[in-house]
Amino acid sequence: MSSAITDLGHHHAHDEPKGLARWLTTTNHKDIGILYMLFGLTMFLLGGVFAELIRVQLIHPANHLVTPEVYNQIITLHGLVMVFGALMPVTAGFANYLIPMMIGAPDMALPRLNNWGFWLLPPAAIVLVLPFILKLFGIGNGPVDTGWTMYAPLSVQGGLGVDFAIFAIFLLGASSLMASINIVVTIFNLRAPGMALMKMPLFVWSWLMTSFLLIAVFPALIAGSAMLLADRHFGTHFFSAAGGGDPVLWEHLFWFFGHPEVYILLFPTAGILSQILPTFARKPIFGYRAQVYSYWAIAALSVVVWAHHMFTSGMPVAGQLYFMYSTMLISVPLAILFFCWLATIWKGSLTFETPMLFALGYIVLFGIGGLTGLVLADAVADQQYHNSFFLVAHFHYALFGGPIMGVIAGVYYWLPKITGRMYSERLGKLHFWLTMIGFNITFMSQFFLGVAGMPRRIPDYALQFAPLNLVSSLGAFLLGAAQLILVYNIARAWAGYGQPATSQVWEGAHGLEFTLPSPPPHHTFDEQPVIA
Amino acid sequence: MLISGAAQAHNPFEFQTPVTPIARETLYVHDLFLTIIAVLFSIGFGFLIFSLIRYRRGRGHAPATFTAPRTPLQWALSALPILTLIFIDYVVMGIPAYHAVLSLANTRDDAGLVIKVTGSQWRWHYEYPDQGISFVSNLSTPASERDSGAPTDPNYLLEVDKPLVLPVGEKVRVLLTSTDVIHAWWIPSFGIKQDAVPGFLRETWVKIDKPGIYRGQCAELCGVGHAYMPIVVEAKSQDDFKRWVADAQTSAAQAAAVTTLSKEDLLKRGQQTYTTYCALCHQPTGLGLPGTFPPIATGKPFAAPPAMTDLLAQRGFFKDGKIVEGSVDRHIQIVLKGIPGTPMPAFDGQLSDADIAGVITFERNSFGNQTGDVVQPSTVKAARGK
Amino acid sequence: MTKGEAVARSKAPARPRRTANRRLAFGLLLVALGFFGFGFALVPLYNTFCHVTGLNGKTEETSVRPVGGVDLSRIVTVEFTSTVMPGLPWRFQPTVRRLQVHPGEPATATYLATNLSDARRNGQAIMSVSPEQAAIHFKKIECFCFHAQALAPHQSRVMPVVFFVSRDLPKEITTITVSYSAFPAVEEVASRGENQSER
Structure with a gap:
């Protein structure tokens, strides 16, 4: 791909506000992208604190760090904060920052909508976590404590925290929909001349599919949450058998959203991987078309397999067989992605900078997550895995091993582009190895706990589970501590320390964003480049 | 590697020792699947590690430029892993899984005993409708153990005041429901985990091989006491079971009189x-x-x-x-x-x-x-x- | 295409592009609204699906007449059970534990309900059939569960369900369990909510 850049680095003489007002009113895609990423990082740290509290509570049986009530609140907030607060915003941040530069657009198509979309997030996070803070001061009975799945009737029965969570979901949903609509419009309407759809970087493709999925499934969760709110306060009986409703309906509504949500988190980072691997293999991406078609296939399949989360809730044989076999089918496009990633590395000229290490870690860990998912697809064996620590380990391999490793890889990959400074390679490598070691200690032991019969979401457990829980907790402390290196590396580059980065940053990097200076000027591509 | 008899010292890769046909079938499937994914992972990981070593830049060769398979041989090599995976999904794993689903759903053969399990926050209520026996089963771990910070009771949190008593060698149909939120009745040795949904009836079945005490826990978050509603099943020989039924009926009559x-x-x-x-x-x-x-x-x-x-x-x-x-x-x-x-x-x-x-x-x-x-x-x- | 042309092409249509952006964004918003509506539409869709397939053990809450005669070659055991939900001071039990019927043959089972309290208490029985595949084949001709039931203080009432098992019941099903959960009635006995409207 070659490109002709015009009007590069031209600075406009706008009177732009400074300081806080700049960030509150900004419509610039790079500013908003950075806001998203900083918000996501903050939430990642908060969710991490919750995770560490869980592991401290579980470090030995009969621990009294928190009461069972607070424990349920912590596990719920950990899930909601990590999924909605950390992962979704941070990938939306990458989208905002990178997509216009990758497709040669001057900005996002709907800049003002972009600003609103972001500024819905901090209130949503506050609404979600506020009851927790209030409880510390003795006000109210704390935040949502139903698990992030919010199964009815437990969530109908729950305290005011559930209402706060529902309002947070409304705000998060509105924000996600705004971001998704904006991204689709930008990709469809603002591509530079010559940037055909099938020439777009895979990261852009991955976000296009993510946006489609979000537009399709998030409204269903909002609708379900509205019904839950009505059941709680307005005397309806959507989820209560007493009035002719059905608690299992909530499970269907939730997982109709919840399963595609896994791919909403996954896609952007699969896209990131397909940017990073060719750079450090110094070799073009393998199977571009196959990957695009795999995205389509995964997106389509993801909305028809949801009830594999519900094998134990009571399902006729036909339903079990359908959801089992359709779930197995997802392994095919995912395997194609893996194949393409491995084939991209094959016969390359490999170097192992930090982004590459995290990308390779992604392949390994997400591989374990995916393969154990294949086991979970079995409707009968699932009776043993479901809601045990095996399941917890599986989805952490899938969601930390995939999306979070991918996000970290992306941060190291584009941090020099965004800040103009190289991070410390030595610390980055240390971060990688500590993360890999800590993560595997934490979650590999949980596979064994699940197989041994330990249910999830319990604050105390039988003695036979004690040794592995201790191991898992120690791993989690290492994993948590390792993430401070990431914070330091970001802060260091942000503060202007470290080697200055070149335009191309990485010797093997391609793509329009690497034709711009590091950091890129505030406004880029006011006149669009032409892609030959 | 992973397939071995359940009788030996407990293998950390395996579930608790199975004592029902479903649990044995599940363990077989688990062993098979785990072996398959271990092999798949080893192949993928081996391939990755080989590439990382063989194609590192230090060895100084020029990177290739291919972006897709070109020759028929390359296409075949690319398709091979995908086709193998489909074969594994639908034949190697799919067929045993199909049989397991059918056998789990088979509640049709008339059961010798029917019991009804009702979940409530945070205890299990057991009923033998044909025997007129009904009782509530509660966690019996004393609070002092929980407060001690260092429990020593070997069945800590897995013991109840009144266990569910079932006969061995007989098919038992288990009906499940709940009176408040969704609970799940899980006994690893039986290979059974079934949700109890308020207002709805679910059923499953067990046929226990040998007498013993089997323990499990609620497996669906049901509120503050979720960790404190264990399930204990005491499996007795047919004769012992009959004696237990007679005793239970007598003491129920006495209790009502006081x-x-x-x-x-x-x-x-x-x-x-x-x-x-x-x-x-x-x-x-x-x-x-x-x-x-x-x-x-x-x-x-x-x-x-x-x-x-x-x-x-x-x-x-x-x-x-x-x-x-x-x-x-x-x-x-x-x-x-x-x-x-x-x-x-x-x-x-x-x-x-x-x-x-x-x-x-x-x-x-x-x-x-x-x-x-x-x-x-x-x-x-x-x-x-x- | 020369560079000049490209720049001209990308720069000139600023206004039409803005219109195009808004149009597409608006279209996507409509799609999102459509899926929001779909979320709500899932409720009736799901209920219909349950009733048609028997998913969840739900049965049609309407009266059905038997057609096509009795299949004397088969015998099906129908077992009855009950659950009283918290907040309803009733004793509520089947009077007969099980019945043996031929498919297509109408039969009557009764439940005995007693109000244990000093106040009038209304209960609504919600029915569920297991195994789920049998649910669509359990047909009610008349059932106390069609209406909420009012019981005066300490009143007892024998409540009948007249039913038949459809001849289409799969051969392998020989035992059906019918469960009634008695909930405190959510509506007054006279006027009942739309979720449980009679047809």
Whole structure:
């Protein structure tokens, strides 16, 4: 791909506000992208604190760090904060920052909508976590404590925290929909001349599919949450058998959203991987078309397999067989992605900078997550895995091993582009190895706990589970501590320390964003480049 | 590597020793699948590591430029892993999985025994409809063990006052439902995990091979006591089971006949009931937890949202920021009906007249309370109607 | 295409592009609204699906007449069970534990309900059939569960369900369990909510 850049680095003489007002009113895609990423990082740290509290509570049986009530609140907030607060915003941040530069657009198509979309997030996070803070001061009975799945009737029965969570979901949903609509419009309407759809970087493709999925499934969760709110306060009986409703309906509504949500988190980072691997293999991406078609296939399949989360809730044989076999089918496009990633590395000229290490870690860990998912697809064996620590380990391999490793890889990959400074390679490598070691200690032991019969979401457990829980907790402390290196590396580059980065940053990097200076000027591509 | 007899020392890769046909089938499937994914992972990981070593830049060769398979051979090599995976999915894994699904769903062969399991926050209620036996099974781990910080009881959190008793060698159909939220009845050795959904009936089945005690736990988050509703099944030989049924029927008849109890008996019974049903929230000390669970001990301050303290005050149990002594009748009503809008549940369906009489007598004469009140089962029986 | 042309092409249509952006964004918003509506539409869709397939053990809450005669070659055991939900001071039990019927043959089972309290208490029985595949084949001609039931203080009532098992019941099902859960009625007995409207 070659490109002709015009009007590069031209600075406009706008009177732009400074300081806080700049960030509150900004419509610039790079500013908003950075806001998203900083918000996501903050939430990642908060969710991490919750995770560490869980592991401290579980470090030995009969621990009294928190009461069972607070424990349920912590596990719920950990899930909601990590999924909605950390992962979704941070990938939306990458989208905002990178997509216009990758497709040669001057900005996002709907800049003002972009600003609103972001500024819905901090209130949503506050609404979600506020009851927790209030409880510390003795006000109210704390935040949502139903698990992030919010199964009815437990969530109908729950305290005011559930209402706060529902309002947070409304705000998060509105924000996600705004971001998704904006991204689709930008990709469809603002591509530079010559940037055909099938020439777009895979990261852009991955976000296009993510946006489609979000537009399709998030409204269903909002609708379900509205019904839950009505059941709680307005005397309806959507989820209560007493009035002719059905608690299992909530499970269907939730997982109709919840399963595609896994791919909403996954896609952007699969896209990131397909940017990073060719750079450090110094070799073009393998199977571009196959990957695009795999995205389509995964997106389509993801909305028809949801009830594999519900094998134990009571399902006729036909339903079990359908959801089992359709779930197995997802392994095919995912395997194609893996194949393409491995084939991209094959016969390359490999170097192992930090982004590459995290990308390779992604392949390994997400591989374990995916393969154990294949086991979970079995409707009968699932009776043993479901809601045990095996399941917890599986989805952490899938969601930390995939999306979070991918996000970290992306941060190291584009941090020099965004800040103009190289991070410390030595610390980055240390971060990688500590993360890999800590993560595997934490979650590999949980596979064994699940197989041994330990249910999830319990604050105390039988003695036979004690040794592995201790191991898992120690791993989690290492994993948590390792993430401070990431914070330091970001802060260091942000503060202007470290080697200055070149335009191309990485010797093997391609793509329009690497034709711009590091950091890129505030406004880029006011006149669009032409892609030959 | 992973396939081995279940009889040997416990293999950490395997489930708890299976004792039902479903559990054996599940373990077979688990072993098979785990072996397959271990092989798949090893191939992928080996390929990755080989590439990382072989194609590192230090070896100084020029990177290739291919972006897709070109020759028919390359296409075949690319398609091979995908086709293999489809074969593994739908043949190697799919066929045993199909048989397992059918055998789990097979409740049609007439069962020798039917039991009904009802989940409630946070205990299991077992019923033998044809034998006229019905009882509640509660966690029996003493609070002192939980508070110790270093429990030593080998069955910590996995023991109950009254286990479910089942015969071996006979097909038992298990019906499940719930009276409040969704619970899940999980016994790893049986390979069974089935949700209990309020208002809906579910069924599954077990056929236990050998006598023994099998333990499991609730597997669906059901609130504060989720970790504290274990399942214990005592499997007995057919003869022992028949004897147990006869004994249970006799003692049920005796229990129904008792109407007046001494204060000592009431206090003893009340303490047991309190420990099992009340102490999780109101604490073994009777001091409750600030903000959520009021103390039972009178004269103690209790800070909570007005939504809760108002309800207590209306019932005469709260004044000037402190818990005060309310009337016996109100006390019985609270235990029977609960306090709607607060976590206090209704116990009318769960506790016998004697248990409620005991626990109220106990509460009014413990934790520093000295009312001297004695409540008889007949009083509770009369109060149920109000 | 020369560079000049490209720049001209990308720069000139600023206004039409803005219109195009808004149009597409608006279209996507409509799609999102459509899926929001779909979320709500899932409720009736799901209920219909349950009733048609028997998913969840749900049965049609309407009266059905038997057609096509009795299949004397088969015998099906129908077992009855009950659950009283908290907050309803009723005793509520089947009077007969099980019945043996031929498919297509109408039969009557009864439940005995007693109000244990000193106040009038209304209960609504919610029915569920297991195994789920049998649910669509359990047909009610008349059932106390069609209406909420009012019981005066300490009143007892024998409540009948007249039913038949459809001849289409799969051969391998020989035992059906019918469960009634008695909930405190959510509506007054006279006027009942739309979720449980009679047809």
